[in-house]
Amino acid sequence: MNQEKGILVVFSGFAGSGKGTIMKELMKRYPDTYALSVSATTRDPRPGEIEGREYFFKTEDEFLRLAHENQMLEFAQYVGHYYGTPRAYVEQKLEEGYDVILEIETQGALKVKELMPDTLLMFVTPPDADTVFNRLTGRGTEDTQTINRRMAKAYEESNIIGAYDYWVINDDLESCVEEVHAIIQNEHSRTCRKKEQIKCMKQQLSCYVK
């Protein structure tokens, strides 16, 4: 684990981009470097779900109060329940030095960046549109209408890639995971994330100046 503050990394990507798998691999390979964000929800816990592990379970009043106080980095309603990303948990993990990873859709990603401008936005896609289509049809579980809807959504999302910091192509999972890891770790060397250390270097050098 780094002693310095971690980076919040948001992943989005087309259906079939494998972003979920990339995140799981990062957690498996570098458990001391990364932490997964834990969402909050107003739905009831299911058997076996533990508070703070699967979700933070909230009443609707609690949830909406947090959202109103900008304590939800983003949130949305889905089948009658709220789901969102509590800021406090993310900030705690960042303070502990973890790079915190979060998988959300494009709208949510832009909201997070607005509330926490240091957030690193990464967009994952297959190498080309044919591969997007082939991966969706290859699953063999989706009907034509669903596939058409997902292709239309990918088309829509392609308008927003430019608002992300990085565009990563998942052609070969193995090399993609290592590329994503390298990008995040190199991001720590950006001067805008090193303000304290630059101040410290300047301070040290001043002792040598007569």
Add this chain to the structure above:
Amino acid sequence: MNQEKGILVVFSGFAGSGKGTIMKELMKRYPDTYALSVSATTRDPRPGEIEGREYFFKTEDEFLRLAHENQMLEFAQYVGHYYGTPRAYVEQKLEEGYDVILEIETQGALKVKELMPDTLLMFVTPPDADTVFNRLTGRGTEDTQTINRRMAKAYEESNIIGAYDYWVINDDLESCVEEVHAIIQNEHSRTCRKKEQIKCMKQQLSCYVK
């Protein structure tokens, strides 16, 4: 060599930071990826120096005309002669797909960034001020006055690190060279450097949308 356009990378750093060695190592290890910028000068060629290899040799009139037309990315006068970075050579190598590397002082680096905003600025330093001092004294070739002057210059330069994109610490040469290489290569995945490819992906996806 990448088929896409290369990135112009400018290195600056404290005396004793090893930035020259890092650049030589990059050229040695990845000759198909990197090209060194070639400077222009108004001084006479020395025996063995070849036009376009050590320098582009210019008359003062030619040099100043190029500078006036913004065809020098930066230039300075030194012991009665002009030295500068011709834009044409850099752009030719970038078009060929090379990442072009250039070692210059902080003033010149900021001028280059002004004329070519896509330039990647990297600042290299030893891990701390004591190491800066120890490396300078350890050479055993500089007198106290020179060392004091260099420490004072490092102090001055520490005010400008924040204007660079990345701050790289050269503690262990081997890992520093690979870190620098990874930073430059990952920079190719920034969405601001992928505008054409994003457009192309969007175009491909549009064919699937009824």
